Amino acid sequence: MxxxxxxxxxxxxxxxxxxxxxxxxxxxxxxxxxxxxxxGSFSMLGVYVAYTVTRQTGSLxxxxxxxxxxxxxxxxxxxxxxxxxxxSQPLAQMMMTMGFALFFRDAALxxxxxxPFTLTTPAALAGSVDAGGIVFPWYRLFVIAVAxxxxxxxxxxxxxxLIGARVRATVDDPEMAAATGINVSLLxxxxxxxxxALAALGGVMGGPIIGGYAGMDFDLLPLAFVxxxxxxxxxxxxxxxxxxxxxxxxxxxxxxxxxxxxxxLFAPMVLMLALKPTGLYGRA
Amino acid sequence: MLLAVVLxxxxxxxxxxxxxxxxxxxxxxxxAMSLDLLLGYTGLPSLGHAGFFGVAAxxxxxxxxxxxxxxxxxAAGGLLTGLVLAALFGLIVSHVxxxxxxxxxxxxxxxxxxxxxxxxPMTGGDNGISGIPRLEAHLGLPxxxxxxxxxxALLVLAASSVxxxxxxxxxxxxxxxxxxxxxRRMRSLGFNTWLHCYLSxxxxxxxxxxxxxxxxxxxxxxxxxxxxLTASSELxxxxxxxxxxxxxxxxxxxxxxxxxxxxxxxxxxxxLLVLGLVYIATIMWAPQxxxxxxxxxxx
Numbered sequence: 273m274x275x276x277x278x279x280x281x282x283x284x285x286x287x288x289x290x291x292x293x294x295x296x297x298x299x300x301x302x303x304x305x306x307x308x309x310x311x312g313s314f315s316m317l318g319v320y321v322a323y324t325v326t327r328q329t330g331s332l333x334x335x336x337x338x339x340x341x342x343x344x345x346x347x348x349x350x351x352x353x354x355x356x357x358x359x360s361q362p363l364a365q366m367m368m369t370m371g372f373a374l375f376f377r378d379a380a381l382x383x384x385x386x387x388p389f390t391l392t393t394p395a396a397l398a399g400s401v402d403a404g405g406i407v408f409p410w411y412r413l414f415v416i417a418v419a420x421x422x423x424x425x426x427x428x429x430x431x432x433x434l435i436g437a438r439v440r441a442t443v444d445d446p447e448m449a450a451a452t453g454i455n456v457s458l459l460x461x462x463x464x465x466x467x468x469a470l471a472a473l474g475g476v477m478g479g480p481i482i483g484g485y486a487g488m489d490f491d492l493l494p495l496a497f498v499x500x501x502x503x504x505x506x507x508x509x510x511x512x513x514x515x516x517x518x519x520x521x522x523x524x525x526x527x528x529x530x531x532x533x534x535x536x537l538f539a540p541m542v543l544m545l546a547l548k549p550t551g552l553y554g555r556a
Numbered sequence: 557m558l559l560a561v562v563l564x565x566x567x568x569x570x571x572x573x574x575x576x577x578x579x580x581x582x583x584x585x586x587x588a589m590s591l592d593l594l595l596g597y598t599g600l601p602s603l604g605h606a607g608f609f610g611v612a613a614x615x616x617x618x619x620x621x622x623x624x625x626x627x628x629x630x631a632a633g634g635l636l637t638g639l640v641l642a643a644l645f646g647l648i649v650s651h652v653x654x655x656x657x658x659x660x661x662x663x664x665x666x667x668x669x670x671x672x673x674x675x676x677p678m679t680g681g682d683n684g685i686s687g688i689p690r691l692e693a694h695l696g697l698p699x700x701x702x703x704x705x706x707x708x709a710l711l712v713l714a715a716s717s718v719x720x721x722x723x724x725x726x727x728x729x730x731x732x733x734x735x736x737x738x739x740r741r742m743r744s745l746g747f748n749t750w751l752h753c754y755l756s757x758x759x760x761x762x763x764x765x766x767x768x769x770x771x772x773x774x775x776x777x778x779x780x781x782x783x784x785l786t787a788s789s790e791l792x793x794x795x796x797x798x799x800x801x802x803x804x805x806x807x808x809x810x811x812x813x814x815x816x817x818x819x820x821x822x823x824x825x826x827x828l829l830v831l832g833l834v835y836i837a838t839i840m841w842a843p844q845x846x847x848x849x850x851x852x853x854x855x
Contacts, residue, residue, distance in 0.1 A: 307655045309789075354836065362655055363601055364839050367796060370789050371835025378828035490785045494666040497659045505655070538667050542648055545660060549652045 277406050279527055280520070285412040287519025288419030289482075292474030293492060294499035295426060295511045296467030302443045302506030303463045305362050306355060310369040311471050312493035313376035318343045318472025319484040320384050323391060332394055336476050340469045347468025351461045359457075377489055386486040391479030415477045422473070423512055430508065439463060443506060471496075498541045504554020513552055559807070563710060567703045575702045577818055581811045582709045583770045586716045588794040588806035590763030595792070596801030597724055598756040599736030601658045603788050604665020608761040610783025611668060612638035612768030617685035617778040618678065620694065627694040634769040635762070641668075642761025650754040653739070665788055672780040684779030691773040709770055716763055720803060723759065732756050733801075790831065797838050799845025808847055 297311045318339045326335030350372060358364040397411045430436040441449040442456055450456045475484070475492075482488070499518050503510025517540060525536025544551060563582070567575040591605045615634030619625040625633065649660050672679045679685065691708065692699050723729050734742045735749050743749050772778055781787065790813060798809025813831075820830050842849050 301655070305655070307658055354840075358839070364843055366601070366655070366658060367792070368836060368839045370792070371832045371839065373832070374786070374789065374828045374835065375832030378826050378832065382826060382829070493785075494663050497663050501656070501659055501663070535667070538663060541660075541663060545648055545652065549656060 274406055278408060279523060281408050281412065281416075282527075283520040283523035284416050284516075285519075286523050287515045288416045289474050289478045290495060290499050290519050291419050291512055291515035292422060292477060293471050294496045294503070294515055295422070295508055296470030296474075297496050298500050298503070298506055298508060298511045299426075299470070300464050300467040301500070303439060303446075304351075304355070304365070304460050305360070306369065306464070307362065307366045308369045308467070309366060309493065310350075310373040310376060310489075311467070311496055312489035312491070313373050313380075314343050314347065314468040314471035315475030315478075315492050316380060316484065316489040317346070317376060318475040319391065319479045319488075320380055321472075322476045322479060323389055323484055324384070326391065332392065335391075336473075339476055340472050343472035344465040344469040348461050348465035350468075351464040355464070356457055356460070359460075373489065373493075377487075380489075381486050384484075388483055388485035390481070390483035391476070393480040411480060418473075418477060422470070423508075426508060495537070498537060501541050501551055502544045504551030507551070507553035510551055510553035559804075563713075567706045572702050575706055577814060579702065579706045579709050579774055581814045582706070582713045583767050583774060584791075584794065584810040584814060585807040586713050586770070587764055587767035587791060588798065588810040589717065589720055589803050590760045590767065591791055591795050592800060592803055592806045593720060593723070593732075593763070594756055594760040595795050596803075596806075597729060597736065598732045598753060600653070600753060600757070601792075602661040602757075602760075603658050603785070603792065604661040604663075604668070605760070605764055606787035606791055607665040607668040607783045608638040608642055608764035609768040609771065609791075610672065610778070610780075610787070611641055612765035613772035613778045613782055614672060614679060614685070616769050616772035617688050620689060620772075621685055621687050627691070630694070631769050634772065635765045638765025638768060639758070639762050642758045642765075646754045646757040646761070650750055650757060662785070662788075665783065665785065669780055669784050672783060679778075679780075682780065684777060686777045688772055688776045688778070690776065694773070705774065709774070712766060712770055716766060717803065720763065724803065728752070728755070736801075786828065789835075793831065793835055793838065795845075797834070797842070797845060799847030799849075802845070802847050805845045805847030809845070812846070 293311070293315055296314070297308060300306050300308050300311075321342050322332075322335040322339035324335075325338045326332050329335070350369075354368055354372075355365050358368065393411050397414050400407050400409045401413065428436075430439060438449070438454045438459055441452070441454060442459055446456055475488075495518070499511060499514040501514075502517055503512070503514025518537065521540055522537050529536065563578070566578050570578070587605075587609055591602065594600045594602050594605070612634040615637035616630045619633045620627075620630040645661075645664055648664070649657060652660060673681060675681075690700075691705055697704075724732070731742065731747055731752050734747070735752055739749050768782075771782075794809035794813050795806045796809070797812060798807065799805025813834075816830070816834070817827055820827055824830070838845075
């Protein structure tokens, strides 16, 4: 029993990170139909920037803030100057992001070198909680809480504010949205930036445990894709459910049959594709 | 024409280094053309295509070293591995399109990469498999040096190109183009579009496997980098840079990328950086590929 509770909590922790990263991907896809190959790169850049700033200033909080702002700005500029020219050409946009992904990958290697590192766990969250014999690190609980908070915030923003209404209108029909006076290109830039920031947050939150290393961008990307494929592209609810499914399966898979860890991750995706290609909550 | 002359006469005038490069170009041209069948003619963007190439290369590597199989068994085994895999994956991917196709092929490609990386008893993991015999030796021929192998590769390229040209000009190939332009119309005309996409995927995987078998013999070494995402995106760029749906374009693309990679490596280790920039520049200024660009200018 104790084993299962701890494993489930671990699964929740994976799901929390996956949700943070995949929600950004699905947001950008929903509004712009962009399959962003550079999404994993945003997570990687986030954790690298946070690491550098934290080491220079000694403040983890500042590091996180700078990382989020920097990556969001990068995403905004990318959308503004490169992707926007190829609106409604999904293949051209995808390849553009692929070019950026390769560029970022090598640039990160050049700037930060190839040595892996981890962020320090904040002192307030060090140690573990011990409840009736169930020992679980505080930090992981904290990440689960942050992801839950982000999920609620994004949901509230999306369904209860004017910005959210504009985003939803653009998702439904970009041309009609533009005709009603919504600045679709600015909105797209904003959403893309927000998606990038979410990816960076996911990377930074995983920082003390997964850390940063060369190649993490292309490790994270397929995971985010699997989540989005299962949940349905463009759906936030899908990203949440998909992250839970993938997080749990991945965690139990690794714990019970470690040899098959890669298969247990992709098996649900294949199953979903066979049954419902658009994912749980996706639209065709 | 010029291309044909260079390909035919090239190695006789070149140093072994350049012959080696030309061999790489020839083999990767087969691979790029195979992706063109799928990406250019059928309109299905596969981001895991290096997977078949790599799996076929592993097939040759494992059969010829671990099992000491002869050359025909190794080559046929490599080819068959790629083909069976394409037939299986095709069942999963053939009913999805566009961005879904892209993401699924990417994820499947990552599965293959993960397998090659972690199934250490079989694949040697990160170390890969080395000691694949040279083709001449494996065939029991007394010749040595890079030139004979080059002509074998060229022969395979010629045979593959003829097959692929026949394929895209056949009614089947025309149907594929029809599906690319408007699948719904093709379906209402009575074509089984699923089957066409499936066959296109399998055939494309088969030609990629041919390239993989040749590459294993060329390099004598197989490692997981053959089938990672970077390899698939390099391949994707060869087709786009050259010009999709032309078959000739991808050959040029393969040539351009191989030359660029080797020239750049003399000056800098930052190949991916350059590759990324080439990617962005291609989309910005030559989205239809250099072959189509040249054709438009000449008339």
